[in-house]
């Protein structure tokens with residue numbers, strides 16, 4: 685039986701084929717070189733975390749396979765401004781259309797409306813997507829260990845760092861963590877959501893956090909739904925958090941909620 689992740693990866697192959705047919709690598713590379721300079725993503729997280737506060741990567745997505753519709757008519761620029769005003773260190777913007785309702789045009793519009801660094805959140809399976817991300821202004825990309833073999837992960841990583849971007853490596857279990865630690869990125873995500881079964885469990889971060897050696901920074905991702913979740917995850921050393929659905933649903937108090945989460949301890 686195919687999982688939701690398998691289905692996404694299947695259509696990503698179609699998207700990559702279409703991208704390769706629509707534009708030349710040379711043109712994309714030129715656009716990536718001409719794009720606005722990278723804003724340090726990992727550095728922005730560290731400056732908040734090193735000051736003892738919670739470094740938040742606040743996420744924008746209209747829907748998701750696990751939650752269904754989150755905020756279908758959302759104005760992504762308005763939400764991004766709420767996040768920035770509340771004190772988000774960075775943003776994560778889903779650019780996958782079929783499953784998350786996002787796109788690169790939203791990504792660009794947001795990037796010109798805020799000054800904090802941005803992760804292009806998508807399912808990366810080919811270096812061309814990384815070059816495309818930088819061409820649209822991305823400061824960081826995601827590599828999901830359960831979606832790639834080691835050699836592809838290394839190629840994607842290399843491509844991103846060559847373009848000056850940071851990389852967030854996502855893991856969900858011990859085996860993926862061991863594979864992730866063979867890559868040089870300082871940013872190691874632990875996804876509390878099982879992308880195969882679509883259930884979240886904060887004990888995932890608690891279990892994997894002790895595997896991180898000094899010099900690697902843990903980012904706890906998914907299922908964080910109030911200051912209590914943050915307080916709990918701080919106990920295992922996490923100071924960096926990726927939060928989407930709960931903040932998207934906070935409406936008029938979104939920006940105050942970001943501040944509350946940032947200061948929770």
Ligand SMILES: O=P(O)(O)OC[C@@H](O)[C@@H](O)c1c[nH]c2ccccc12
Nearest residue numbers: 875905906907908926927928929930
């Ligand atoms: O909305 P949540 O539960 O706060 O989760 C945010 C983020 O961690 C989640 O969207 C995510 C984590 N890894 C991913 C990989 C692909 C797509 C989405 C994700």
